[in-house]
Amino acid sequence: AQSVSQHNHHVILSEAASLELGCNYSYGGTVNLFWYVQYPGQHLQLLLKYFSGDPLVKGIKGFEAEFIKSKFSFNLRKPSVQWSDTAEYFCAVNSGGYQKVTFGIGTKLQVIP
């Protein structure tokens, strides 16, 4: 069975600080990996995704994530956060050929102006 763990449940940063949110998954086969974001009062929406190819994936709003197969990781990064990045971030995994997507517990990011 696939599972996802997010290491940080609540992160507080000052504006312009760098961000890295950890995500590890457990599944030995082919995976599709996602980061979703939920801004306050808004729907969950896709931030970025990895299916194949370049393991460094760039998403919206300056976010990027790197798929490291040997570490079963897909950490989310942003060099300089803004107050508007305050949101809850969810890592998700879907094993190839199977529609079920498993989400992590989420990380609440609070950016202080």
Added chain:
Amino acid sequence: GAGVSQSPSNKVTEKGKDVELRCDPISGHTALYWYRQSLGQGLEFLIYFQGNSAPDKSGLPSDRFSAERTGGSVSTLTIQRTQQEDSAVYLCASSLALDGETQYFGPGTRLLVL
């Protein structure tokens, strides 16, 4: 175009009553998902539909939960004899039929069981 819509947006019910939650997916999306989001629990997968069929019902918490989808479009999630632990936000998402396609989420139904 229109996104995923869910109704009602909020539902307060008494313990023991049945509730029905509705999801209207994006037109043309054949895959539809239901999740439950509880405080501190993240997103819990409940069930997904490919067309009108549900290949995986393993996420439904108990036999009080059921879901159906008709016409490859609207889906309803029914919770019978609600319990207080059913209180949560129920999210619906839809995607194209392809493997691992991006899911588009609705606003959710906030259910409170008193």
